[in-house]
Amino acid sequence: MLQDTAPGAAGASSASSADRGSWLRATWPLLIVIVVALVAPGVGVVWHVFAPPKNYAPDFTLVDQDARPFTLSAQRGHPMVLFFGYTHCPDACPLTLAHLARALRSTEVPRDARVAFITVDPFRDTPAAMKRYVDIYRLNFIGLTGSLSALQPVYDAYHTWRQAVPATHGPSNYSMAHGTAIYYIGRDGSLKGFGNWDDPISSIVHDLKEFQ
Amino acid sequence: MRIFLAALVSVLFSTPAASGASGSIVVSDAWSRPATGTAVVYATLRNDGNVADRLVGATSPLATSVELHESSETKVAGAPMMMGNVKMPMGNSMMSMKALSSIPIPAHGSASLHPGGYHLMLDVRRDLHAGDVIPLRLHFARAGWIATKVSVRAI
Numbered sequence: 001m002l003q004d005t006a007p008g009a010a011g012a013s014s015a016s017s018a019d020r021g022s023w024l025r026a027t028w029p030l031l032i033v034i035v036v037a038l039v040a041p042g043v044g045v046v047w048h049v050f051a052p053p054k055n056y057a058p059d060f061t062l063v064d065q066d067a068r069p070f071t072l073s074a075q076r077g078h079p080m081v082l083f084f085g086y087t088h089c090p091d092a093c094p095l096t097l098a099h100l101a102r103a104l105r106s107t108e109v110p111r112d113a114r115v116a117f118i119t120v121d122p123f124r125d126t127p128a129a130m131k132r133y134v135d136i137y138r139l140n141f142i143g144l145t146g147s148l149s150a151l152q153p154v155y156d157a158y159h160t161w162r163q164a165v166p167a168t169h170g171p172s173n174y175s176m177a178h179g180t181a182i183y184y185i186g187r188d189g190s191l192k193g194f195g196n197w198d199d200p201i202s203s204i205v206h207d208l209k210e211f212q
Numbered sequence: 213m214r215i216f217l218a219a220l221v222s223v224l225f226s227t228p229a230a231s232g233a234s235g236s237i238v239v240s241d242a243w244s245r246p247a248t249g250t251a252v253v254y255a256t257l258r259n260d261g262n263v264a265d266r267l268v269g270a271t272s273p274l275a276t277s278v279e280l281h282e283s284s285e286t287k288v289a290g291a292p293m294m295m296g297n298v299k300m301p302m303g304n305s306m307m308s309m310k311a312l313s314s315i316p317i318p319a320h321g322s323a324s325l326h327p328g329g330y331h332l333m334l335d336v337r338r339d340l341h342a343g344d345v346i347p348l349r350l351h352f353a354r355a356g357w358i359a360t361k362v363s364v365r366a367i
Binding site for chain 2: 055088089091094102158161178179181
């Protein structure tokens, strides 16, 4: 009973058709490889001609909160978020950074995303001042500063503004007016999209997923 | 003159109500954020009286100075900004703030000190952490001094 229904018996009954089909079965993967090898370079050429060029975020090298050089293009592989502000900013910048920090805590966003806070006030924002400031927000926050001559091309390339506003009442020296955009850069180094300073946390979570 | 000075001293250093209420002004929801150097205070100032009042100043033992501020976002005129093939949807705008001499509180109304609008800016003597409490005295043109406690909220 067991021998009648053994797999060997069933295999033997279809042996003649298997002989004919085996050559095809052995060679069709090879045929596909040959076809792909012939067609792929052509597809590649067409893709290069017609695909939009990568929209790389303008590169820069500044100084981080540990006084080490920081180059944007060296961060490829990580989704990056850029935001401009200054440590003496009491209202707008802390709101944006708090929202970014809370969005980064969401389990939905890429865990390796990094936030770089670029100063518009290099005279007061030394690396040490930036370190105290970004430490409030803990992980994944980078504070970037440098000389104004190093920073100005970054402001220009990212179409942001800075303007010192002299104090009219009270003892503070000045405040800074500055651009409000949040910049999302993908793992490939390309600029993917924008947010604004008062985006709710849910919209930042969405953008971090969308623009990684 | 001595009577005047005594009166002034008693006004300045009188113990305000613990509830943060004095006359017709009620201070509520005073909060702040963790900070280094520069800190913020938000609150709601409600005026139950028939006469408008103004917040004209504030002091805190934790701050070397307290300023009244208003933030505003200015849309920058012109074409939407393009970076490569990506359009900045808000055309980029500019955030700025100015120091004020007073913040108005209408009769039977309130003033909201909130992110992106009116706020107090404090130059703080030490870093503020979540859970800290900032003692603050607010000076109103009519209601006088009102003490309140500001809680530093976690990020």
